[in-house]
Amino acid sequence: MKKLKKMVFITVLGVFSLTLAGCNNSEKNTANSSNEKNESSVMEEAQTEATEAPTEAVTQPQVVTLQDCDIPTFELTSESLKDGVWDTSITDTENGSNQSPQLSWNSVSDAALYSIYMVDTSAGNWIHWISPNVTDTTLAQGWASEEEYVGPYPPSGTHDYEIYVFALKEQPSEEIYVNFNSGSGAFFTNIMALDKNSNADSGNIISYGHIKGTYTYGD
Structure with missing residues (x-):
C-alpha cells in the first residue's frame, strides 16, 4: 500500500512538473512574441517618421549661357x-x-x-x-x-x-x-x-x- 501511495505521489509530482514547465515555456513564448511585436512597431514608426519627414529643397546653381x-x-x-x-x-x-x-x-x-x-x-x-x-x-x-x-x-x-x-x-x-x-x-x-x-x-x-x-x- 505504501508502495502504491509512493507511486501515485511520484506520478502526480511528475505531472505537476510538466505542467509547470509548460507554463514557463508559454510565458517565455508570450514574452518573446511581445518583444518582437514591440520591435516591429518601433521599426514601423521609425520608417513612417522618415517617410513623413519634410524634405529640404536643394537649390541647384543656375547655369547661364x-x-x-x-x-x-x-x-x-x-x-x-x-x-x-x-x-x-x-x-x-x-x-x-x-x-x-x-x-x-x-x-x-x-x-x-x-x-x-x-x-x-x-x-x-x-x-x-x-x-x-x-x-x-x-x-x-x-x-x-x-x-x-x-x-x-x-x-x-x-x-x-x-x-x-x-x-x-x-x-x-x-x-x-x-x-x-x-x-x-x-x-x-x-x-x-x-x-x-x-x-x-x-x-x-x-x-x-x-x-x-x-x-x-x-x-
Missing part, C-alpha cells in the same frame, strides 16, 4: 563666306591653306578689346579659333597665327562653323575654360566668364558679332 543673356549684337561680315559656305582656303585640308577668315565690323563704343572664337557646333563645339586680345576691327584673311587658328577639317559630311567676336570693356577677371583645337561642350556657358570685369562684376561684354557658315568634307 550666352543664349540666355540679352546682350546686344553688332554686324559681323566676312569675305571668306559666300552664300553661307566657307571658302576652302580657310580649311586645314588637302585643298585648303589653313588661313583664318577675313573679318570686318564697326568699332564698338567703350570697347577696349575684342575676343574672337570660331566653333564647330556640329562636333561638340570644337574650337578652331581663339584670339583673346584683338584691337583691330578689320582682319585680313590669314591674320591669325597657327597658335590661335586651325581651319575646318571635318572627318565626313557637312559641319557648321560659327564665329563670335566679343566687344569687351576690359580684360576679364576669370580664366576662360575653352581649349584650342579641342571639344568644348560647355562653350556657351564657359564663355560667359568674359562678362566679369577685373572686380568680378558682370557687364564686361558690351556686345558681340556672330556669323556662321558650312563646310563639307571633300569640297
Whole structure:
C-alpha cells in the first residue's frame, strides 16, 4: 500500500512538473512574441517618421549661357563666306591653306578689346579659333597665327562653323575654360566668364558679332 501511495505521489509530482514547465515555456513564448511585436512597431514608426519627414529643397546653381543673356549684337561680315559656305582656303585640308577668315565690323563704343572664337557646333563645339586680345576691327584673311587658328577639317559630311567676336570693356577677371583645337561642350556657358570685369562684376561684354557658315568634307 505504501508502495502504491509512493507511486501515485511520484506520478502526480511528475505531472505537476510538466505542467509547470509548460507554463514557463508559454510565458517565455508570450514574452518573446511581445518583444518582437514591440520591435516591429518601433521599426514601423521609425520608417513612417522618415517617410513623413519634410524634405529640404536643394537649390541647384543656375547655369547661364550666352543664349540666355540679352546682350546686344553688332554686324559681323566676312569675305571668306559666300552664300553661307566657307571658302576652302580657310580649311586645314588637302585643298585648303589653313588661313583664318577675313573679318570686318564697326568699332564698338567703350570697347577696349575684342575676343574672337570660331566653333564647330556640329562636333561638340570644337574650337578652331581663339584670339583673346584683338584691337583691330578689320582682319585680313590669314591674320591669325597657327597658335590661335586651325581651319575646318571635318572627318565626313557637312559641319557648321560659327564665329563670335566679343566687344569687351576690359580684360576679364576669370580664366576662360575653352581649349584650342579641342571639344568644348560647355562653350556657351564657359564663355560667359568674359562678362566679369577685373572686380568680378558682370557687364564686361558690351556686345558681340556672330556669323556662321558650312563646310563639307571633300569640297
